Amino acid sequence: VITLGHKGQLYVELACRTAHADFPSRMTALPNAAWRIVWAVASLKGPDERVRVPGFYDGVRPITPEAERAFYSTLSGDVSALRTRTGVRAFVKNLDGQAVMRYTYSEPALGLCGLGGGYTGPGHKLVTPGEACARVECRLVPDQDPERLPGAFRAHLDAHGFDDVTVEVLASNPPYSIEPDTPLARLVADAARDVYGVDPVMVPFATGIGSRYLFRRHTAMPIAGFAVGYAGSALETSDEHIRVRDYDEGIRHIVAILARAQGLPRVDDRGAGP
């Protein structure tokens, strides 16, 4: 798989404080920070996965016929390994087959990485949380702009009556992607054919976040990515691994690219990119 970019990210904490501290739950006429967070977060996205924050989808590149041909038509539809490995009962929106990969490589998403508030120990305690928080993560695709999103969240929360819910940005990274017909993309793909003997799978961006956008900010150099892992690498779990044969092939891919690199046009690396 050759990645021509990476996703962007905006990681925010939504927090609400309604009282000095947690207080006895028998005071049922007083506001509850956990409910405020539940309702505020629920207002952001429903089970249809569609993000309801106005402006969230601004800048998302439409899928062009070129992108369809270069990327999406070639995506694998075999998701059984992912299902088995994670043990999930279904994917979001009940997607299956190639739609799973198409979603992964085209849709921005709103994730929820953490929730906290009130009493969460064993047994029961009759308290109303005085504060609560949620960690919300936007995974962005080109060319969404993470700098504009905190304002969009703020406006959405205010419009829904959640002016007591704060938005704090913990991390922000823009997405990045080059077009499939750039010389670098073509060269890396050709080199892959030399080594692997098959057409490589090109994807518009890696699903993870990265720092490629910094190169774009400071230079005009295009970036493509590929590595030595495979679909079953179980990233970031205790079983993370690679296959030795993939590693060998990865090295030969680098060699093949360098061998073909003389054909690349020179980029003025002092000029900033778009």
Add this chain to the structure above:
Amino acid sequence: VSAILAPAASYIRAGMDQWMRELAEFCRLPSVAEYPGAMHAAAGWLGRRMTAAGLDVRLLLPTPGGFPTVYAERRGRSSKTVLFYNHYDIAAYTNPVSADGDTLPVGIRDGRFYNRGVADDKGCSLSRVVAVEAMLRTAGELPLGVKFVSFGKAKPNDDALEHFLTQHPELAACDAVIWETGMKDERDRPTASLGAKGYVYFELRGRGARVAQPSRFTILPNPAWDLIWALASLKDGSERILIDGFYDEVTPPTAEDLAVVDVFGDALGDAMLERVGVPAFVLGKTGRAAARHWFFEPSCTVCGITGGYAGPGERLAIPTDVAAKVEVRLVAAQRPDDIITKARAHLDRHGFGHLEMVVLSHTAPYRTSMSDPLVRAAQRAALRVYGQPLVIRPTSIGMSPKYRFAPRPTVGVGVEYAGSCMEEPDEHIRLADWEEGARMIVALLEEYAQEAAT
């Protein structure tokens, strides 16, 4: 009419120094389960004090928690019988009790009696024994029969009462119950509670992937979202609970119920908000509207929510285990088992069948009718003792096992006040309130005997 009250009140007044010395003995015992010796000593002390008052006493064993239930009785002129409900263990729901050696400190100063446990519930317990003693010493008999039952609970949800009611139905038989506690409010008015709320406390649990997966796998289902959506489906911003049929069995408050809670509502205001540090009541309600909401509306509270990572910094993972603790507080005459069934059905119908709902605890609500003779007796007694109307609360805002005595009427009256700092280091009662509380018991028994006779 006051053939009984006046001499009994003099008896109580004359002995105040002695009653406070006795109360100090009782209160020095750190009677919580962590000090089993003190629990047994407190039961023994209370039993001996009841015997001295002229009651027939039995320490009932075995009990579920291992500590005796102190039972006492005395017949009266009328065949009617009133049962006093109390406990000799010290309430420790929020703050544990720590004794200095094997003794709890007692301080009597500025007309106040300081001790952890004196407000809940030892002061109230002794006031009732002294009240009955005063009637026996001054009138030679009681106008009606009395029973005392005082529990030594080993833990908050001890089923000592359940055990007593099933094992000793003949001892539990009575016409009315005088419950523990009934404080003077912020304006120093005597209050009495006629019932309690119930609740269902459950945990809603969701599970995602076997091992936490990076959040870049945006295609994977996220149990934290499911939990958020499931909770949001239970109640919306209007505070209306959205479970089908949830309100079906709610007894609407009567005009009389509303009128008495309005009295409370008129005193409900900024002082309470400031104490908790909250700017406003829910839905912007104030005064009477806030009080009506508080007392008569069933509620749904998220007591805790957890999932994934919410500590410092960022962690990019999809939560694997998420959970919310949910308390549904019930009003008369909702039934816990009915609400549990409806909540589960609601979750299933809204696509949250995969979320686990584990009920951790539940009790039923209960409300005594405002027009019950016991309530009328308490109102007249208060006018005589306090010189002002009793502020009636048709229900307390907390839970209690009052419903176990249904359909008998229960009224809670006591000796503490709004500033008693229950379960806090400064827990105390005022001596004057204690004395009035003892007189209130005398007047209440006298008035109820007359109600029963008519």
